[in-house]
């Protein structure tokens with residue numbers, strides 16, 4: 001049983017829920033946008049990390065080369081010195097020095113090889129990070145553009161919905177509108193049908209008085225409410 005007041009409330013509720021749904025859809029957009037931007041930043045970050053890594057390895061390699069170079073110079077000088085030495089023990093002492101340095105050179109060369117290998121790996125990582133961003137960036141940008149469009153469209157829809165809501169409100173008599181406003185803070189729906197003698201909001205059984213009021217047998221123009229949760233109830237035939 002639905003009278004004109006109830007009809008106006010149902011329209012109000014319908015438009016109110018449309019407004020709420022639009023508002024909540026709009027509210028999700030910034031987080032979604034931030035998520036895409038975070039992904040882009042992470043992909044750019046991976047490139048930067050690989051670039052830095054590469055730079056550090058290159059300078060490590062240069063340092064090793066310099067060390068090797070200066071040791072080789074020393075070995076060269078010792079060898080020349082050795083030629084001028086007459087005493088056997090001096091000759092042997094220089095020989096030992098030369099051996100030690102050549103051992104050091106060998107170690108440094110191993111490390112240089114490791115650095116070169118690491119540089120190759122870092123270059124691969126850099127290339128992979130770069131190509132990942134290149135492949136994904138168009139998708140990311142499209143996603144951001146679509147999100148912006150969506151925000152614009154939803155905002156326009158919300159404007160219309162707000163106007164429709166305001167106009168629906170003018171059709172609701174003041175006492176009913178007050179009751180609606182009081183109830184609405186708990187969330188929609190607050191104008192609910194009665195089915196099998198149960199409130200469509202809280203799903204509890206309603207009293208026979210509430211049921212007959214919902215059937216429209218109460219005083220003229222009076223709204224029936226659930227005696228459990230207070231929602232406005234109506235009989236759905």
Ligand SMILES: [Zn+2]
Pocket residue numbers: 199200201202203204226227228229230231
């Ligand atoms: Zn109820």
